[in-house]
Amino acid sequence: MAISLTESLQIGVNDILMRKVRSLITIFGIVLGVMCIMVVLAIIAGMNKSTMAWMQERGGTNKVEIERNWDYDFRGGGYASLTLAELNQVRGQIPEALAVGPVINSWGASLQYKGFSYSGQVLGVLPGHQRMESWYPGKGRFFSDIEVRENSNVIVLGATVAKELFKTEDPLGQSVMLSDQMLTVIGIMQEKIWESPGGGSFGGNALEYMNRQSFVPISTMMNKIEASSLIQSVQILAKSPEDALMLQEKLKLILLHIKKGKAVFRVSSAQETIQQMQQNSKIFSMIFIMIGMISLLVGGIVIMNIMLASIKERTREIGVRLAIGARRTDIFVQFMVQTVLITGLGGVFGIILGYLILDLVSGYLGMPMLAGPQMILVSLLVSVGVGLIFGIAPAVKASNLDPVMALRDE
């Protein structure tokens, strides 16, 4: 037969309206804490999302790459390259890989067409390279396995290469000169675009370097263009991000074995990069969540003290309520509801303030920040939770008052 929650809510709202200024000051810590936590969660969600989007753009999270290890001191001997035989040796030991894509990189190769020349990166690859990078020709086609087998004189141009070398002309079917070989243009890759965060200050398309690449069959590169060329990097596609991590460890051992213990290669995986980024953001977020927690703790203690003081002031009221039939649970619920209302209100203010700040910060950094409904829910739950925890002591104190003593209170 205790009074209903609606009743307690009404009493609570009345009490808060009666002491507006005090209530506002009381909730300050909660506002700060909730705001902190919400902003951090939103920034992390935004960063994770842009990391994932970047990884997708760079060929997905199942990719493992073998490249030159720039930290290795090559005065100790060894070359950061693989022969075809070594590549086959590697391939034979990783049957679980979906695809293996060796790359021969010709830096600063000069492409010539009708007296114009374009200096850029030409890569000798297999047709599987498209899948590895999830990057396909936008016009024309990529070369086939048959053209690789036959050392065909074909080339696929990057979007920027095509634009700068051919201007308004259609490059498809034209011939370009590379070294002493005439190559037929059979395709033009899709343009890669990635507006990096803070584009204003750092400038432009982070993937523009890919638009400046051109591709020839790896066999043509080895046998006709750079006679003694070796494989400098290999891309491997695993079945899943988890497999990619295992494959990464396995490849490190295989390569160390092939290179007789010399760590001339660096083996990296998209998954590992993501984990590192998440690790970094974790430290950052821990600091801010700690600040948020401390604000909430301090805010909670402040509220507890103000509620205790308020109960002292209202002893007589409690006595009157007890005299006319309020149960201890009624009094307990009344003060509990009031505390939770105050902290909940703080939570709402915190969320609003958080939104304003996110709007400001993401506009300034040009970075997406995600404050979804689940984050609002978490913030609200946290603020209500603080009320529930720090409301207990005042509510217990109020409900334990002796009616005779309380009525006698001046």
Next chain:
Amino acid sequence: MEIIKTQSLIKDYLLGKVKVRALAGIELSIINGEFVAIMGPSGSGKSTLMHIIGCLDSPSAGEYYLDGDLVSKLPKSALAGIRNRKIGFVFQSFNLLPHLNVLKNVELPLMYSGLSARKRGEKASQILDSVGLSDRLKHKPNELSGGQRQRVAIARAIVNDPSILLADEPTGNLDSGAGGDILEIFNKLHKAGNTVIMVTHDRAVAERADRIIEIRDGMIHNGDLAN
């Protein structure tokens, strides 16, 4: 029929480490519909007796029957319900809640007995009408005179149709005119069949009752039914 009956009611207090006996064996009977005044000098135990009769406190020993029920052995949690349904309190200092308007103050006991908001409003305004305050429903207590405040308090005390009306120095803070009005309301309530118990140290006020019970040193000195 006896609405109140006590047997060898004893109440001890600890004052520091000293045990003080406030009530030393009270044998009290009050019949349904009586108007009784309890008198006594300060420290006589009359307040303690009133607290026990009003179920705000429990005796250390002895029995207290209210409306035929043995309430002296009830746990504190059960006493709240009894205070709500069977007892109406009127205090010397009115004890209205300052931030609630007159209507809301009178509705409070009904709220704690679980009546719906609509019924509460109806019943409370009806009672306020009967004490002549139907034009003051939305006023806050501090906008009323002392006599008006005490009438609100009486309305609050009787709104739940209690078995007894318990008034502690109800005219103590009022001038004689307003005090007379309040006593007149008690008289009317008594005539309508209510049991009224009034604690006072003012003999002129006490004379308005059917019977005066005098308490001294925690015992009934004079005025028990047996005498």
